[in-house]
Amino acid sequence: MDRKTARYRQSASTAALAAVAMGKVPGTLIIRGGTLVNVLTARLETNMDVIVHEGFIAFVGDASGHPVGENTVVVDASGRYILPGLIDSHMHVESSMVDLPSFAAGILPHGTTTICPDNHEMTNVFGMKAVELFWKTSESLPLKVLPAMPVCVPSIPGMEDAGASIGPGDVRKAYNEGWAALQGEQMNFPGVIFGDPDVHAITAEGIKAGKVLTGHYAAPGQLNGLNAFIASGLTACHESTRADEALEKASRGMYVQQRYGTAWLDLPNLVPAILENPEMDTRMFTMVTDDVTPITIAREGHLVRVLREAVRLGVPAIEAIQMVTINAAQLLEESRWIGSVSPGRSADILLVNNLREYTMEMVISEGSIVAENGSLTTPIPSYDYPDWAVNSLYLPLQTADDFTIPVPTDIGGNVEVRVIRLIPGMVYTKSERAVLTQKGGALHADPDRDLAKISMIYRHKAHIPDERRRSMGFLSGLTLKAGTALASTVSHDCHNLLVIGTDDEEMAVAANAVRESGGGIAVVQNGRVLARLSLPFAGLMSLDSVEKTAENLEKVEEAIKIAGCPHPSVEMTISLLGLIVLGELHLSNRGLVELKEGEPPRFVDLICR
């Protein structure tokens, strides 16, 4: 339910809620005798009852004098803890490789009842059509979806080509139409702090619309820049890697969204800010998932996994719970709607076994029981997508020749090339060099030296000049064997087709396998497709469940291991090889982009003369 709908429903229900609270009529659901984790006061209140009426909480206290109706659902909470539903204030649904209904079905059993998805992956593919479609798919879900308007599409205009671009007018439109509830992560922090007028024009739209603006400030220790960023209106950031950085952000008025995703595991490095300052007010600290794979959700849970880890690391339980409930609600300026178990709030309520494991025994969302003991109890209907949404790959059949790297005729013998060094689990790469011997006027992969080819192929509908249709480079760090390749349209942020391989033929096979799936990931060895994950929705998401998608992704991960790379979840690292806002060397569809600290990004040649 979106905020406006919730306001209308609440405004029409106040008299009914009052009658229920007064004990004149029964509520629709009553929870009896649990221990309330009161996130407002940070106190535990034992033997508490909660009366829910339709979507809202009517009463919290001793309900022994209140009537129970014939149709009142009665829940025994004795021996259990009552928590508010968890709020993930920054995340990307696309990272979980399923669409929104499947995502909702996947996370509700784990107690996340509100998400703030920045859907900038699919917006890179479809532009404003994605923003509108995403909002529409959220409408009837028993999950609160507060969409964050993407503001960095593409990540660096002029150096890469996505399917669309987003400007200030688009941002304004999204707010006017009600398609977005807050402003998505501003990743172009150099643009903000150095005063890029285009970036500030987008920031201005968020401020004028009264939206909460979220940021991405990744320069720890650069305090002038941090102040400039916050002064520009960005009051939340999930991009902290050090405890001192987190403390500085909180102190300067920026909510710290401590991240603990599948691959980016900052939380353990941030909690010392809290543990070493036990007297500190922690209201500015929250926790988020940012990016989690379907495997993480299916095997470990969603935001509750982050909560569990925080407590394991030593954060006091109630404080940790506040970070994923009331603190997040206050970040969003929505604490009258979500974030606490209080009268008038949406009835998003969890029953858990204890305050260490947080096993979800029951999840109530908007007044209805949606999950029990880890299983969904309410069917969530699938969404009927328009054709353009599930057919987004505009790509000719690939051949081995397409992956040739010719050497200019004036260069003879050995050739020095730039090499992208991937480091599994890290968001950045290193820029290296290698000397290759040309054969037949071209350069080839050399698996013995861990040198694969990498290619980025434009795959969107928009027409672009031929010279931007594909680019080539070399990659090390994946240790791919001879005769292997992989291809993926999960390739931040433009989500063009990324192909990596040690053999041109295999690269073509992998690329065509993905092409046939309408998007996704394929791993190939000796002409055989070892595993294929079909992601037809925007080339990023399956239409299967989280569980099914997790299984398919596990097969892909297994295949990548067979192909030579043993690191877990390495597909997440691979998916960043085209993200040119990161250092040091990445590949866009226009070519290699180098980004070194303190310098603007620049194109560099593959062959060093």
Next chain:
Amino acid sequence: MDRKTARYRQSASTAALAAVAMGKVPGTLIIRGGTLVNVLTARLETNMDVIVHEGFIAFVGDASGHPVGENTVVVDASGRYILPGLIDSHMHVESSMVDLPSFAAGILPHGTTTICPDNHEMTNVFGMKAVELFWKTSESLPLKVLPAMPVCVPSIPGMEDAGASIGPGDVRKAYNEGWAALQGEQMNFPGVIFGDPDVHAITAEGIKAGKVLTGHYAAPGQLNGLNAFIASGLTACHESTRADEALEKASRGMYVQQRYGTAWLDLPNLVPAILENPEMDTRMFTMVTDDVTPITIAREGHLVRVLREAVRLGVPAIEAIQMVTINAAQLLEESRWIGSVSPGRSADILLVNNLREYTMEMVISEGSIVAENGSLTTPIPSYDYPDWAVNSLYLPLQTADDFTIPVPTDIGGNVEVRVIRLIPGMVYTKSERAVLTQKGGALHADPDRDLAKISMIYRHKAHIPDERRRSMGFLSGLTLKAGTALASTVSHDCHNLLVIGTDDEEMAVAANAVRESGGGIAVVQNGRVLARLSLPFAGLMSLDSVEKTAENLEKVEEAIKIAGCPHPSVEMTISLLGLIVLGELHLSNRGLVELKEGEPPRFVDLICR
């Protein structure tokens, strides 16, 4: 500056703020080397600099590397504490008997930089014209005024007559026009909890408009009702008198606005909730003034007086400061604008000598120094009011005969009458009875037995039937001497003309003295006006300064003492004698109204048969 204007200004300034933060250009003001009271983290940060650019904070930290311009104002804060400007989230300007510009001039030197005035006194007089006018007078002030839309005008429809009434359509209009920032106190809590549709229709307008709704729940211990009230959307309340009540409200999701006004001094009774629960999160606790006389402001200060008292009572200083800064800002869902000294926020900054006395050495509002060492340094222009605003008394000349209480001819000898017993300093009265001997077919005051006459005379422009033009009763508790009377148009909530006296002639003289002033208070003894406070603006406010009005009010208080009543500030208690939402016996222009606990209000006869 209102919120919308602030948003536009900030949206246009972000690049400039970023440039200042980056040290590329100087700010307009720099504060050097103070101890920052960081209300976000509850930590003290020593040797901190703050750079302000125009109305906003650009940088907080070590500014030794930042440039200082020719026109940069440099403030040395060494040895001083840096605090955010104080936020009073519930108050009535009219109680201070001056208009808004004078009020701003009076409180800014005391460090209050944001007020949320519920102007329901003047709205009882003028209706929506008052709401619009109030908003207009706030526009150019160096004080943030977040008007709270009055919702209880009159307090009990059908039992009294004000100059206007407010319905749901008016509330909606105020939000649509931008005249109000939040919803004013819903005093009719029985209407809310028992489901009065008219009251819920008004509540619905606030919820639909996304406004914070403030309440007035005055039934400690009635927890069903409290839940019903909060479930109806009211999330802030200044009407707590007991610590357990305050704790219950905070626990159930209602901000506690601990009151410490001139006469209603609840704070000492509430702070045990905090002192006895030192581990509690106090984010739901704030402090407000509600009603303070100009004397209190001139002699003791404004919200800082409440802060000082909280600290004196034992509340830890930083927690107490949070209650009048960040907690209030979060109550208002405006913490990105006000409530902390952080980049991007409005530059509302205080320098104080220590954290006990809070002597205001400097007050900066919206980037400008507005006061130093208790004195205003910026002129605040007066407002040119339309004629209707300063000529609001529609009242014929009064004569002694107008105050006669005739006895019906079928009643002979002694007559039992109802008597309102005033208790100085209390908001409620007691309903008593007395036996009087009629003389000449009428009943008379009896000062020897502390029995004065009391009259409520309709004084607004609207036409009403003759039988509602005036009412009579008896009053004890003021111990007025023979030959004395007082009259006042400060008479909550309808602000009709209240006249009290021991002699009909003197009552007429007092009433006519107020009539001549166009509203206000007059005290009379033996035909002589002892003191007169002219309040021509709505019959409630002077157009003088706080200081001048305080002096005149002190003369009135002195005169009341001469007339027989020694209690300090008793005019505040007197002003509630017409407030029929309070128990037990009050006088509206339609007659005596009795309100006993658990019963609806009802008209009762003066003469008991």
